[in-house]
Amino acid sequence: MSTPPPELRELQRLFYGAISTKDADSIQQLQPQMRSTEHLSFERGLSAYQGSVVGKLSRALEDIYPVCCRLVGVQFFTAMARQYIRRHPSQSPDLGDYGEQLPAFIAQFEPAASLPYLPDVARLEWHWHRIFNSADQPGLDLTALGQVPPERWPELVLQLPDNAVLMTSPYPVHRIWQVNQADAASTETIDLNEGEVNLFLWRDQCETRIDLPNAAEWQLLQAFDSGAPFGEICVQLEHNADIDVTALLPLWVQRGWVTGFTLSRDESP
Amino acid sequence: MVAMTTIQGAGIGLRSQHYTHILTHQPTIPWLEALSDNYLGGGLPLYHLEQIRAQYPITLHGVSLSLGSADPLNMDYLTQLKQLADRIEPVHVSDHLAWVSVNGHYFNDLAPLPYTESVLHYVADRILQVQDFLGRRILIENLSPYLQFRHNSLTEWQFLAALLDEADCYLLLDINNVYVNATNHGFDPLDYLDVLPVDRIKEIHLAGYEEQDQFLFDTHGYPVQPRVWTLYQQALQRFGPVPTLIEWDTDIPSFDVLMAEAQQADTYLCQHHLQN
Numbered sequence: 001m002s003t004p005p006p007e008l009r010e011l012q013r014l015f016y017g018a019i020s021t022k023d024a025d026s027i028q029q030l031q032p033q034m035r036s037t038e039h040l041s042f043e044r045g046l047s048a049y050q051g052s053v054v055g056k057l058s059r060a061l062e063d064i065y066p067v068c069c070r071l072v073g074v075q076f077f078t079a080m081a082r083q084y085i086r087r088h089p090s091q092s093p094d095l096g097d098y099g100e101q102l103p104a105f106i107a108q109f110e111p112a113a114s115l116p117y118l119p120d121v122a123r124l125e126w127h128w129h130r131i132f133n134s135a136d137q138p139g140l141d142l143t144a145l146g147q148v149p150p151e152r153w154p155e156l157v158l159q160l161p162d163n164a165v166l167m168t169s170p171y172p173v174h175r176i177w178q179v180n181q182a183d184a185a186s187t188e189t190i191d192l193n194e195g196e197v198n199l200f201l202w203r204d205q206c207e208t209r210i211d212l213p214n215a216a217e218w219q220l221l222q223a224f225d226s227g228a229p230f231g232e233i234c235v236q237l238e239h240n241a242d243i244d245v246t247a248l249l250p251l252w253v254q255r256g257w258v259t260g261f262t263l264s265r266d267e268s269p
Numbered sequence: 270m271v272a273m274t275t276i277q278g279a280g281i282g283l284r285s286q287h288y289t290h291i292l293t294h295q296p297t298i299p300w301l302e303a304l305s306d307n308y309l310g311g312g313l314p315l316y317h318l319e320q321i322r323a324q325y326p327i328t329l330h331g332v333s334l335s336l337g338s339a340d341p342l343n344m345d346y347l348t349q350l351k352q353l354a355d356r357i358e359p360v361h362v363s364d365h366l367a368w369v370s371v372n373g374h375y376f377n378d379l380a381p382l383p384y385t386e387s388v389l390h391y392v393a394d395r396i397l398q399v400q401d402f403l404g405r406r407i408l409i410e411n412l413s414p415y416l417q418f419r420h421n422s423l424t425e426w427q428f429l430a431a432l433l434d435e436a437d438c439y440l441l442l443d444i445n446n447v448y449v450n451a452t453n454h455g456f457d458p459l460d461y462l463d464v465l466p467v468d469r470i471k472e473i474h475l476a477g478y479e480e481q482d483q484f485l486f487d488t489h490g491y492p493v494q495p496r497v498w499t500l501y502q503q504a505l506q507r508f509g510p511v512p513t514l515i516e517w518d519t520d521i522p523s524f525d526v527l528m529a530e531a532q533q534a535d536t537y538l539c540q541h542h543l544q545n
């Protein structure tokens with residue numbers, strides 16, 4: 001393994017501090033290390049980088065959160081993004097990993113308090129972004145499932161797709177999201193008080209989807225999501241006449257909502 | 270998918286805004302350059318890229334190898350890059366003479382290096398490691414730094430020429446960056462081009478800069494500027510008809526605008542052929 005020249009890490013630490021966090025000490029220590037030219041003074045060069053770094057992260061947030069940006073306007077969004085960027089340095093080479101904490105940040109961001117649904121819209125956008133960019137899900141291995149003897153079916157832990165998300169909001173965020181798409185020409189008015197929504201976000205092959213499961217489906221999705229074995233789930237839902245597990249299960253396998261399984265006893269020591 | 274080992278003519282940087290246009294109209298372009306970082310996670314972006322790869326040769330261009338960083342090479346990133354390259358079979362894989370991370374924090378922007386002998390050996394060694402890992406030679410691209418280190422003992426062009434030799438890698442020569450640097454830092458761009466080894470230059474990039482208060486800013490958000498076209502022609506005289514790519518990263522225009530820029534580059538490439 002090659003070792004970096006001793007001065008390199010220190011110079012890079014100062015450079016990073018002066019540009020990303022605009023730390024005054026770093027700027028002061030970096031300045032004598034840098035050369036100014038007729039067209040490009042130290043201050044101008046520094047500010048070019050500072051602007052570029054914030055601009056890149058801010059654009060990454062705009063790309064991931066276009067609906068939030070549209071709801072509050074670009075100016076507001078950019079100002080909010082700048083504050084977020086100051087508090088959350090990027091930890092990944094991939095800009096697509098940047099911005100996961102924005103929904104929580106918005107929830108605490110005083111100037112956005114008049115839009116109480118905004119953090120949930122942001123959550124929806126983050127999930128959408130991650131699902132869109134996630135790896136393909138393999139289908140359920142029916143041959144392997146067929147080899148599980150019937151007496152062990154109660155131990156089956158059926159798995160939802162790795163990239164699927166169950167999301168609940170007190171606001172109709174899916175409709176807010178829909179009518180605020182860049183290509184939407186809707187002038188529809190949305191009643192914020194129409195009640196809580198349960199959303200299932202997943203990807204059907206190449207299509208990222210937001211589905212609205214009915215109450216029975218939602219309960220079963222939650223049960224699968226909890227990782228409980230099939231036998232336990234059946235006992236839980238026994239008295240719920242609305243849920244016909246044996247009818248739903250093959251449908252979900254076909255649809256791609258159940259993509260894997262384990263046997264619960266295999267996992268215990 | 271046709272295996273491709275060489276490219277020629279003027280290609281275009283692939284941007285997601287143009288997937289549909291490309292797949293629907295199948296425009297006549299010799300090749301497209303995909304930004305590797307956008308496809309490492311798989312998913313729908315990779316699905317689109319594979320559809321396009323079925324019809325066009327692809328080069329892969331990345332920003333996150335952080336070749337000059339004091340941090341160890343990011344092996345997760347490198348592994349993902351290798352998986353992508355194995356799947357896409359690009360003509361070239363390239364990144365920059367830069368660092369983008371230190372102490373695990375990412376800049377997500379390309380920062381310049383001090384040009385000294387010790388940094389040269391360090392970076393050359395890292396490029397060799399990357400090439401070993403990927404099982405292929407990579408292209409490295411010159412930056413347009415807005416700050417320069419005082420204790421540089423080599424010029425950027427001396428550093429680059431020595432690095433290409435020591436790391437046994439190729440050069441992706443960004444003509445716009447050479448012009449921007451020459452203006453910002455006050456040197457003759459032809460001095461830069463003159464020391465570069467002809468046989469190591471495998472690709473040229475062209476993009477548009479923006480004029481800011483007293484200096485040039487490399488935004489990749491404008492058409493190629495007239496003076497960059499002139500320098501490009503001078504480069505072709507020195508290096509021959511090197512495959513050339515039009516890059517556009519901010520305020521991305523319609524595909525036709527990019528096609529017109531690529532056709533302009535192609536005209537110069539053909540003129541060069543005729544003259545020689």
